[in-house]
Structures are given as C-alpha cells and as structure tokens.
Amino acid sequence: MSIAVIADIVASRQLVDRAAAQRRIARVVGDADRDLPVARQPLEAVVGDELQGEYDRLGDALGSLLLVRLALPDGIDCRFGVGVGAVRPIELDGRTVPEGPAWWAARAAIERTARLQQRAAPFARTWIEAAEGEDAAMVDTISLANAYALSRDQLVSTMSERTRRLTYGRCLGRSQRELAETEGVSQSAVSQALASAGSAAIVEGFAALTRGARS
Structure with a gap:
C-alpha cells in the first residue's frame, strides 16, 4: 500500500x-x-x-x-x-x-x-x-x-500567518520562549496567539500522527 x-x-x-x-x-x-x-x-x-x-x-x-x-x-x-x-x-x-x-x-x-x-x-x-x-x-x-x-x-x-509560524514551531517542539525571541514579541503574546487560534489541538494532532516517525 x-x-x-x-x-x-x-x-x-x-x-x-x-x-x-x-x-x-x-x-x-x-x-x-x-x-x-x-x-x-x-x-x-x-x-x-x-x-x-x-x-x-x-x-x-x-x-x-x-x-x-x-x-x-x-x-x-x-x-x-x-x-x-x-x-x-x-x-x-x-x-x-x-x-x-x-x-x-x-x-x-x-x-x-x-x-x-x-x-x-x-x-x-x-x-x-x-x-x-x-x-x-x-x-x-x-x-x-x-x-x-x-x-x-x-x-x-x-489562523494569521504569524500564528501559523508559531504553530509550526510548536509542532516541532520549540518552546514558546524560543518562538517569542524569533518573532520579536513577548512570550505572553505567543501564548495568547496560540490559545486563541486553537493551536494546541493542531500540535497534539501532529504528535499523534507522527509519533512513530519521530520516535
């Protein structure tokens, strides 16, 4: 298959x-x-x-x-x-x-x-x-x-373009602090953007899909 x-x-x-x-x-x-x-x-x-x-x-x-x-x-x-x-x-x-x-x-x-x-x-x-x-x-x-x-x-x-970038980073395991530094914003701003967009569900879904491939 x-x-x-x-x-x-x-x-x-x-x-x-x-x-x-x-x-x-x-x-x-x-x-x-x-x-x-x-x-x-x-x-x-x-x-x-x-x-x-x-x-x-x-x-x-x-x-x-x-x-x-x-x-x-x-x-x-x-x-x-x-x-x-x-x-x-x-x-x-x-x-x-x-x-x-x-x-x-x-x-x-x-x-x-x-x-x-x-x-x-x-x-x-x-x-x-x-x-x-x-x-x-x-x-x-x-x-x-x-x-x-x-x-x-x-x-x-x-999602906004920035929120998509942040979600991408979280899918790869990057911390909110690291993402905030990359984007030039506060960690609080990153947390709020991810939460309001429902990114946590996307990140968890990505982990479920790729667990075998990334283990």
Missing part, C-alpha cells in the same frame, strides 16, 4: 506572480521535508500548478501536509488529494511514471476537495480517498481521517 498525494495551488490564476508562488511553495515543501523527513517522494512540481508526492503511511502524509500549510504565507494556499492504494510505476521513454489505484484515488480526492470548497466547507483543503478494493478497516480509517482533516483545515485556514 502507498499514499499518493496530488496538490495544486488554490486560485492560482488570481496570483500576480505564479512563478514566484511556485518557487515559494517549493521552498516550503523542502523545509517541511527537512523538518519531517518521512516522504518516499517529497512533493514536487510536475505540470502547471500541480505537485505530486508519495508516502508510506497516511499519518506521515498528513503530518507533512500540515507543515506545508502552516508554512505557506498569506496569499498562497494549496489543496491536497490523498489516495490510499497500490502504486504500479511504469517505464515510459526511459523515465518512471507514477501510476496505479492510489494515484487514481488521489485525483478523485483533490476533485472532491475542490467541490467541498465551493459549497459545504469553504476552508477544506484536504481529502482522502481509498482506492477501489481497499478493505473495510482501511475505509473506516480514512473516514476518521477525513473528519480530522476537515476540522484541522478549518483551524489552520483561520
């Missing part, structure tokens, strides 16, 4: 400088992969504003994607489709092309994310789909993961 991820840029056509946005996303992805090196294949641009990546565990993928969202600046956001299933890479003209049910599921998932944004959940940025034929236990796990992702995306989407 593999975890395939397709990402694209939200409202990319409205960006003044799409190339600059893509470069910034690439830097953010690189930083997230350095801070949580769990990707089998880190997200990388493939065509237009689309990125693709691959992970071994669902928790690894969701933890990595959380760091990416937290690190993105205001004005740049991504949505993610996560597919769970088999991957069968094929050789084509001397290069390996990702293929298989996990990728088909990821494509369906990102399309579902876009639909959710338009109607039921404007702040939705992540959806997970199981490939056809996955067992009932995995389907149940994915249902729970989607409930978590919707709630997480709601919190992250309403």
